[in-house]
Amino acid sequence: MKKIAIFPGDGIGPEIVDAARLVLDAVDQAADLNLQCTDGLVGGAALDAADDPLPEASLQLAMAADAVILGAVGGPRWDGLPPAKRPEQGLLRLRKHLDLFANLRPAQIFPQLLSASPLRPELVRDVDILVVRELTGDIYFGEPRAAEVVDGKRRAYNTMVYDEDEIRRIAHVAFKAAQGRRKQLCSVDKANVLETTRLWREVVTELAAEYPDVHLSHMYVDNAAMQLVRAPSQFDVLLTGNMFGDILSDEASQLTGSIGMLPSASLGEGRGMYEPIHGSAPDIAGQDKANPLATILSVAMMLRHSLGNELWAQRVETAVHKVLDEGLRTADIAAAGEAVIGTRAMGHAVVKAL
Amino acid sequence: MKKIAIFPGDGIGPEIVDAARLVLDAVDQAADLNLQCTDGLVGGAALDAADDPLPEASLQLAMAADAVILGAVGGPRWDGLPPAKRPEQGLLRLRKHLDLFANLRPAQIFPQLLSASPLRPELVRDVDILVVRELTGDIYFGEPRAAEVVDGKRRAYNTMVYDEDEIRRIAHVAFKAAQGRRKQLCSVDKANVLETTRLWREVVTELAAEYPDVHLSHMYVDNAAMQLVRAPSQFDVLLTGNMFGDILSDEASQLTGSIGMLPSASLGEGRGMYEPIHGSAPDIAGQDKANPLATILSVAMMLRHSLGNELWAQRVETAVHKVLDEGLRTADIAAAGEAVIGTRAMGHAVVKAL
Numbered sequence: 197m198k199k200i201a202i203f204p205g206d207g208i209g210p211e212i213v214d215a216a217r218l219v220l221d222a223v224d225q226a227a228d229l230n231l232q233c234t235d236g237l238v239g240g241a242a243l244d245a246a247d248d249p250l251p252e253a254s255l256q257l258a259m260a261a262d263a264v265i266l267g268a269v270g271g272p273r274w275d276g277l278p279p280a281k282r283p284e285q286g287l288l289r290l291r292k293h294l295d296l297f298a299n300l301r302p303a304q305i306f307p308q309l310l311s312a313s314p315l316r317p318e319l320v321r322d323v324d325i326l327v328v329r330e331l332t333g334d335i336y337f338g339e340p341r342a343a344e345v346v347d348g349k350r351r352a353y354n355t356m357v358y359d360e361d362e363i364r365r366i367a368h369v370a371f372k373a374a375q376g377r378r379k380q381l382c383s384v385d386k387a388n389v390l391e392t393t394r395l396w397r398e399v400v401t402e403l404a405a406e407y408p409d410v411h412l413s414h415m416y417v418d419n420a421a422m423q424l425v426r427a428p429s430q431f432d433v434l435l436t437g438n439m440f441g442d443i444l445s446d447e448a449s450q451l452t453g454s455i456g457m458l459p460s461a462s463l464g465e466g467r468g469m470y471e472p473i474h475g476s477a478p479d480i481a482g483q484d485k486a487n488p489l490a491t492i493l494s495v496a497m498m499l500r501h502s503l504g505n506e507l508w509a510q511r512v513e514t515a516v517h518k519v520l521d522e523g524l525r526t527a528d529i530a531a532a533g534e535a536v537i538g539t540r541a542m543g544h545a546v547v548k549a550l
Numbered sequence: 551m552k553k554i555a556i557f558p559g560d561g562i563g564p565e566i567v568d569a570a571r572l573v574l575d576a577v578d579q580a581a582d583l584n585l586q587c588t589d590g591l592v593g594g595a596a597l598d599a600a601d602d603p604l605p606e607a608s609l610q611l612a613m614a615a616d617a618v619i620l621g622a623v624g625g626p627r628w629d630g631l632p633p634a635k636r637p638e639q640g641l642l643r644l645r646k647h648l649d650l651f652a653n654l655r656p657a658q659i660f661p662q663l664l665s666a667s668p669l670r671p672e673l674v675r676d677v678d679i680l681v682v683r684e685l686t687g688d689i690y691f692g693e694p695r696a697a698e699v700v701d702g703k704r705r706a707y708n709t710m711v712y713d714e715d716e717i718r719r720i721a722h723v724a725f726k727a728a729q730g731r732r733k734q735l736c737s738v739d740k741a742n743v744l745e746t747t748r749l750w751r752e753v754v755t756e757l758a759a760e761y762p763d764v765h766l767s768h769m770y771v772d773n774a775a776m777q778l779v780r781a782p783s784q785f786d787v788l789l790t791g792n793m794f795g796d797i798l799s800d801e802a803s804q805l806t807g808s809i810g811m812l813p814s815a816s817l818g819e820g821r822g823m824y825e826p827i828h829g830s831a832p833d834i835a836g837q838d839k840a841n842p843l844a845t846i847l848s849v850a851m852m853l854r855h856s857l858g859n860e861l862w863a864q865r866v867e868t869a870v871h872k873v874l875d876e877g878l879r880t881a882d883i884a885a886a887g888e889a890v891i892g893t894r895a896m897g898h899a900v901v902k903a904l
C-alpha cells in the first residue's frame with residue numbers, strides 16, 4: 197500500500213487534479229497498486245481555511261505520504277497579504293520541509309504541437325531538455341535576509357549560499373539523469389562574477405571523474421539564456437542552482453509553446469512531489485477549460501520516480517501522445533479552427549487511451 | 551573639445567573598434583566636434599601588458615574622458631587566472647569606479663534581418679525593447695561575499711542588496727526612457743521570494759506618481775523570461791536589477807537573431823561608456839570577419855547620450871540601415887548564399903552611407 201497526498205491548491209488546481217485523478221485511479225485499478233489517496237490544503241485554499249498557507253495538518257499529511265501531487269497555488273485574491281502569508285510560502289515550505297532538493301523539469305517538444313512553439317520549427321523539432329534545478333538552497337532560503345531602515349534609508353538584502361554537500365547531491369542527480377539520456381550535462385553558473393557559483397563549478401567538475409561516460413560542460417547563465425533561444429537542441433541535461441533554474445526552466449518550457457503539457461518532479465531522499473509547471477490561471481478557473489495533461493504527465497513521473505513503476509509511467513505517457521494524435525485538444529493547445537474539449541473530457545480521453 | 555577614451559580590449563575588440571573609429575572620425579570632421587581620442591588598455595590586453603585588468607593609467611584615462619568606447623574583453627587565454635586577475639574584472643571595476651549605474655540595452659529588430667531571428671517572424675516583426683539594467687549594485691558588488699571552509703566543508707556566498715536610493719535613480723532613468731518611447735514600463739522582480747526585490751517593487755511603485763503618462767507594470771523574473779520568448783512585442787521598456795538584467799538582456803538580444811548588431815550604453819551622472827553587447831569572439835579574432843555594426847551603433851548612442859548630438863546619432867543609425875538595405879552583410883548576418891564583406895569594408899561602407 198502506498199500513500200498519496202493530494203493538494204489541489206488554487207485556481208484551476210482542483211479541476212486539473214480531478215482530471216489527473218481519473219487517470220491515477222484507472223492505473224491504480226489496472227495495475228493493482230493499492231493506493232491510498234488523501235486530500236489536503238495548501239496555498240490560498242489553506243489560507244482561507246486555516247490562515248496559513250501550509251497548516252500543520254497538511255505538512256503531516258505530506259510527511260506521512262510516499263508521494264505528493266500538487267495542482268497549483270496562488271492568485272490575485274491573496275496578493276495583498278504579507279510575505280509570510282502568501283500562497284507561495286506553502287509551496288516553498290513544503291519543498292524545504294520535505295527536503296525536495298532535486299527539481300526535474302523536462303522541456304520536450306510534442307511533435308503534434310510543433311506549430312505552437314514561438315520558435316522556427318527547424319530549431320525546436322528535436323528539443324528534449326531536462327532541467328535539473330536545485331530546490332532547497334540558494335538565495336531562496338539563504339540567511340541572513342532582511343528589509344531594514346538604516347539612517348532613515350530603506351535597504352534590503354538576501355544571501356545566495358551553497359555548501360559543497362548541497363552542490364554534490366544535486367550534481368549526482370544530474371549526472372545520473374544524463375547517463376540515462378544523451379549523456380550531455382551542461383552546468384550553469386556565473387563563475388566570472390559570483391563566488392557561490394565558482395564553488396558550484398568546482399564541485400561539479402570534481403564529480404565528473406565518477407561519470408566518465410557523461411560529457412560535462414559549463415555555461416554562464418547569461419549565455420545559457422541566449423543559447424536556449426538561439427539553438428535549444430544543443431542541450432540534453434541542464435544543471436542549475438535554485439534561482440537560475442527558476443528563470444531558465446521557465447524560459448525552456450516556453451520553447452515548446454505548450455506549457456500546459458509540462459510536468460515536474462521534486463525529489464528528495466525519500467518521497468517526491470509532482471506538479472505541473474504552469475500556474476493557477478485564475479482567469480479560467482472553474483470553467484472546465486484548463487489543460488490537465490501536465491498534471492497527468494506529473495502522475496506519470498510519480499509512477500516512475502516514487503512508485504518504481506516505469507511500465508505504467510510509460511503507458512500514461514503513451515496514452516497522452518495517443519490523445520494528441522487523435523487530435524484532441526484543450527483550448528490552450530488548439531490551433532485556429534481546431535475543435536476543443538474540456539478539462540474533464542481530456543481526463544476521460546486519456547483513461548480511454550490507456 | 552571632448553575627450554574620448556578608447557579601450558579596444560581583446561579578441562575582435564581592436565578590429566571592430568578600428569572600424570567604428572572610421573565612422574567616429576568621419577562624424578568628427580563633418581560635424582566639427584573637435585574630439586580628442588586616446589587609446590587605453592583594459593581586460594586581457596591590460597593583463598598582458600601590466601598584470602592588471604584595469605591599470606591605474608586606464609582608470610585615470612577613463613575618469614578624465616567625457617565618454618568611453620569599449621570593444622570587448624576576455625578570452626580563453628586568461629580563463630585560468632585567479633578571480634581578481636580576470637579580464638572581466640577590468641570591466642566591472644570600470645563600471646563601479648565611473649559609477650555607471652544605468653545600462654541601456656536596446657533589443658530591436660532590423661527588418662532587413664528578420665529572417666535571422668530564431669522566432670517566427672510574426673512574433674518578432676515589431677520587437678523594439680529597451681532593457682534598462684542597474685549596473686553598479688546587486689549581487690555583483692554586494693558585501694559580504696566569500697568562499698570559505700567551515701568545519702572542513704567548503705561553502706561560498708554572495709549578497710544581493712539594494713537601498714532605496716540605488717533603486718530610485720535607475721527607476722527614474724527607466725521612467726524617462728519610457729516617456730520618450732511607447733510609455734510602457736515593466737519592472738522585473740522576484741517579490742514573491744526575495745526581500746531585496748520586494749523593496750525594488752515598492753520603490754518603483756512610489757515613483758509612478760511622478761510619471762502619470764507612463765503605464766507601470768510588474769513581472770516576476772521567471773515569467774519575464776517566458777514572456778520574452780512567448781510574446782516579446784508586449785514589452786517597451788524593461789527595468790531590471792543587475793543580475794536579472796544580465797540574464798534577460800542577453801535573452802532579449804537573442805530574439806533579434808543578430809547580436810552583432812546590438813549596442814549598449816552605460817551611463818552615470820557624468821560620462822558614459824559605450825560597447826557592443828557581444829563578446830570578444832576569440833575564434834574569429836584578427837580575421838577581418840567580425841561585425842562592427844554593434845560598435846558603430848554604440849558610437850551613435852555616444853553621440854546621443856554623451857555628446858548631446860541627436861542629429862548625428864540618427865545619421866549614423868540611418869547610415870547603418872542604408873548599408874543593410876544595400877544588402878551589405880558581414881558573415882554573422884548573411885543568409886545562405888548572400889555575399890559577405892569584412893569588418894573594415896563594413897566600416898567604410900557606413901562612412902560612405904553617411
Ligand SMILES: CC(C)[C@H](C(=O)O)[C@@H](O)C(=O)O
Binds near residue numbers: 287442743
Ligand atoms: C511560486 C514560486 C515561489 C516558484 C519558485 O520561484 O520556485 C515557482 O516560480 C516555481 O518555479 O516553482
Ligand SMILES: CC(C)[C@H](C(=O)O)[C@@H](O)C(=O)O
Binds near residue numbers: 389641796
Ligand atoms: C562579462 C560579465 C562580467 C558581464 C556581466 O555579467 O555584467 C557581461 O555578461 C555583461 O552583461 O556585460
